[in-house]
Amino acid sequence: xxxxxxxxxxxxxxxxxxxxxxxxxxxxxxTSIGQPGFFRYFNLEPNGAYANHIIGAxxxxxxxxxxxxxxxxxxxxxxxxxxxxxxxxxxxxxxxxALTAGSVHVAMLIIVRVxxxxxxxxxxxxxxxxxxxxxxxSKRGMLTGLHGFFMVSGYNISxxxxxxxxxxxxxxxxxxxxxxxxxxxxxxxxxxxxxVPESPRWxxxxxxxxxxxxxxxxxxxxxxxxxxxxTNEEFYQMRKQIELERTNPGGYWTILTTPSYxxxxxxxxxxxxxxxxxxxxxxxxxxxxxxxxLGMTGHMPLxxxxxxxxxxxIGNLGSLLTLDWTGRRFVRYPLAIGSCFVDVLLTLLNQALxxxxxxxLVALIIETAMIAEFVVKDSAASVAGQKAAIFAIFLFVFAYxxxxxxxxxxxxxxxxxTNIRSRGVALSTATYFTACITFVTPxxxxxxxxxxxxxxxxxxxxxxxxxxxxxxxxxTKGKSLEELAEIFGDEVIVHLTDATEAERQExxxxxxxxxxxxxxxxxxx
Numbered sequence: 281x282x283x284x285x286x287x288x289x290x291x292x293x294x295x296x297x298x299x300x301x302x303x304x305x306x307x308x309x310x311t312s313i314g315q316p317g318f319f320r321y322f323n324l325e326p327n328g329a330y331a332n333h334i335i336g337a338x339x340x341x342x343x344x345x346x347x348x349x350x351x352x353x354x355x356x357x358x359x360x361x362x363x364x365x366x367x368x369x370x371x372x373x374x375x376x377x378a379l380t381a382g383s384v385h386v387a388m389l390i391i392v393r394v395x396x397x398x399x400x401x402x403x404x405x406x407x408x409x410x411x412x413x414x415x416x417x418s419k420r421g422m423l424t425g426l427h428g429f430f431m432v433s434g435y436n437i438s439x440x441x442x443x444x445x446x447x448x449x450x451x452x453x454x455x456x457x458x459x460x461x462x463x464x465x466x467x468x469x470x471x472x473x474x475x476v477p478e479s480p481r482w483x484x485x486x487x488x489x490x491x492x493x494x495x496x497x498x499x500x501x502x503x504x505x506x507x508x509x510x511t512n513e514e515f516y517q518m519r520k521q522i523e524l525e526r527t528n529p530g531g532y533w534t535i536l537t538t539p540s541y542x543x544x545x546x547x548x549x550x551x552x553x554x555x556x557x558x559x560x561x562x563x564x565x566x567x568x569x570x571x572x573x574l575g576m577t578g579h580m581p582l583x584x585x586x587x588x589x590x591x592x593x594i595g596n597l598g599s600l601l602t603l604d605w606t607g608r609r610f611v612r613y614p615l616a617i618g619s620c621f622v623d624v625l626l627t628l629l630n631q632a633l634x635x636x637x638x639x640x641l642v643a644l645i646i647e648t649a650m651i652a653e654f655v656v657k658d659s660a661a662s663v664a665g666q667k668a669a670i671f672a673i674f675l676f677v678f679a680y681x682x683x684x685x686x687x688x689x690x691x692x693x694x695x696x697x698t699n700i701r702s703r704g705v706a707l708s709t710a711t712y713f714t715a716c717i718t719f720v721t722p723x724x725x726x727x728x729x730x731x732x733x734x735x736x737x738x739x740x741x742x743x744x745x746x747x748x749x750x751x752x753x754x755x756t757k758g759k760s761l762e763e764l765a766e767i768f769g770d771e772v773i774v775h776l777t778d779a780t781e782a783e784r785q786e787x788x789x790x791x792x793x794x795x796x797x798x799x800x801x802x803x804x805x
Contacts, residue, residue: 282416282417282418282500282502282510282511282514283416283418283500283502283510284415284416284418284419284422284423284500285499285500285501285502287498287499288414288415288416288423288499288500289423291414291476291477291499292411292414292415292423292426293426293430294469294472294473294475294476295366295407295410295411295414295426295469295472295476296407296411296426296427296429296430297430297465297468297469297472298366298369298370298403298404298406298407298430298469299403299404299407299408299426299427299428299429299430299431299434300430300431300433300434300437300465301370301373301400301403301434301462301465301466301469302400302401302403302404302407302431302434303430303431303432303433303434303435303438304434304435304437304438304461304462304465305373305376305377305396305400305434305462305466306400306434306435307434307435307438307439307442307564307589308438308441308442308458308459308461308462309338309339309342309393309459310438310442310564310566310567310568310585311438311439311441311442311443311445311458311568311582311585312442312455312456312458312459313335313455313568313569314442314446314568314569314581314582314585315442315445315446315451315454315455316451316454317450317451317452317453317454317455318454318455319331320451321451321452321455322334322385322386322389329725329728332724332725332728333725334386335724336721336722336723336724336725337390338389338390338393339716339717339720339721339723340717340721341390341391341393341394341397342393342394342396342397343397343401343713343714343716343717343720343721344394344397344713344717345393345394345395345396345397345398345401346397346398346400346401346404346709346713346716347401347710347713347714347717348397348398348401349369349372349397349398349399349400349401349402349405350401350402350404350405350706350709350710350713351706351707351710352398352402352706353365353369353401353402353405353406353702353706354405354532354702354703354704354705354706354707355702355703356368356402357405357406357409357482357702358482358485358530358702358703361478361479361482362406362409362410362413362478362479362482362702363410363473363476363477363478363479365402365406366403366406366407366410366469366473366476367470367473368402369399369400369402369403369406370399370403370466370467370469370470370473371399371466371470372395372398372399372402373396373399373400373403373462373463373466374399374463374466374467374470375395375399376392376393376395376396376397376398376399376400377396377399377459377460377462377463377466378460378463379392379395379396380392380393380396380459380462381456381459381460381462381463382456396462399466401709401710401713403469404431404709404712405702405705405706405709406702407427408424408427408689408690408692408693408705409479409693409701409702409705410479411423411424411426411427411693412424412690412693412694412701412761413479413480413481413482413698413701413761414479414480414499416500416514417758417759417760417761417763417777418604418758419604420604420690420694420761421600421603421604421686421687421690421757422600422601422603422604424686424689424690424693424694425596425599425600425603425686425687425689425690426600427686427689427690428596428599428600428681428685428686428687428688428689428690429593429596429597429599429600429686431596431685432589432592432593432595432596432681432685433593433596434465435564435589435592435593436586436589436590436592436593438458438461438462438589439582439585439586439588439589439590440586441457441458441461442458442582442585442586443579443582443583443585443586445457445458446579446582447579477495477498477499478491478495479495480492480493480495480496480499480515480518481518481522481698481701481761482698483495484518484519484522484698485522485525485526485698485699489519492515492518492519493515496511496514496515496518497511497515500514509788512791513776513784513787513788513791514760514776516774516787516790516791517760517762517763517773517774517776518760518762520773520774521697521698521762521765521772521773521774522698522699522762523773524771524773525697525698525699526698526699528697528699529699530699530700530703531703532703532707534700535700535703535704535707539769540765540768540769540770541696541700541704543768544695544696544704544768545704545707545708547691547695547752547753548691548692548693548695548696548704548705548707548708548711549707549708549711550748551633551688551691551692551708551749551753552688552692552708552709552711552712552715553711553712553714553715554637554688554741554742554745554748554749555680555684555685555688555712555715556712556715556716556718556719556720557715557719557738557741557742557745558637558640558641558644558680558684558738558741558742558745559640559644559676559719559734559735559738559742560640560676560677560680560684561716561719561720562719562720562723562734562738563673563676563677564588564589564592564677566720566723566724566727567581567584567585567588567673568581568582568585569581569724569727570673570727571584571585571670574666574669574670575666584670587674588673588674588677589677591674591677591678591681592677592678592680592681592685593681594678594681595677595678595679595680595681595682595683595685596681596682596685596686598681598682599632599681599682599683599685599686599687600686603632603686603687603690603757604757604758632683632684632687633683633684633687633688633691633749633753634746634749634750635679635683636679636680636682636683636684636687637683637684637742637745637746637749638679638746639675639676639678639679639680639683640676640679640680640684640742641739641742641743641746642675642679643672643673643675643676643679644672644676644735644736644738644739644742645739646668646669646671646672646675647669647672647673647676647732647735648732648735648736648739649732650665650666650668650669650672651665651669651731651732651735652731652732653665691753691756692704692705692708692709693705694756694761694764695756695764695767695768697761697762697765697770698761719738754767758777759777760776760777762774763775763776763777774787
């Protein structure tokens, strides 16, 4: 099996700056609406009905732009390549970020936030596609998990920037500064893409086999294997499978009308919608407002938000380091009656998505109960209730970050064959942003008007998610992208992961025969 090289990791981290750009750009507005200067500049009343409607409109149109950007990124990545698509999305993000920071009235803010959303939505789509296609089977969870880690790190750095900006005596800079800084990571990505190679799988889809081999051999070369036997086997498997897949159509309509493709689309779209239906982005986006409602004043809501996103980033780091061991969704380990605590713990650790949603459900129940019973009342007991509510929020983000964030994006990007991967991931990302419109857009108004009942909605939806994941989600860890086709009933040309020594020797013999035949043709030409 091929090994993950330092070069592979560095390329992955460079591309993952796109995830950081999305996270920073998304969260920058969340910190800006926590600044008094924002409301004063736009003549809005904090927590007022009109202000909540304006914030909701800005969010809705941002996510609308993200949906459009994500769906457009898929065809662009297929036609012009993953690298060119990344460059285009980064450039659009720079322009959108600059215009957002320079907004002079509410109408301009709403319009340019759509443009920024399109660029950031495209980056959120393209980054996991590239990371999955450039990864080795054994470390695909780690490398594709960089998307979630860098995205939440963007949230966190944005939170600290917002917290620092809150101390500025220039109230306008307090909210414009965080928005302006969104251009920086996008520029870093633009420069980094000069060095990033094209996806080897996309090159194979276009029949550019020599270029694909050059890229793959550099990404997955192994100093202990001077003949690059493992890399040659991986390339052979990729080439043979993609030769089959590129004869199949790859449009959006094909995904929805081909049974095996439609099943993939359901799984990837469901897990993205479910991640939002847990309330994750609502809590993230409106946590500054939530902390204010819990009695926190001054700089404290922004400080708590900064630590909240830090816990999420740490959780994502733990996730990408363990995901290739734990698996994506659920491994059914039998538990005999009287199993010891260690057995139970190991079983839970092997249930990434399922365990994450269970943890989020527990946190949501605590949060709902504390807000309903204590926070809305003016009593000494409410202090304890506030502390418990804040604890529940941090418990939620740890469970979400460690078990859901990275795993959901890894799962969505790895289950598609190469001919539909970009469009399939685009559909799941568009679903993610559609869920944002569904839950985040009315968030400010819902939190103000129905309070704890909004969290109860998330608890009910998360319960449904747990049931669906338990019964319908297959495990994907350890297999190559090409071998995952078998899980969904599609043909796999070459099996490597579970091949016996005899089968591997047979594969090597076929490779040598093909190479000899090619050299013979070239020699007689």
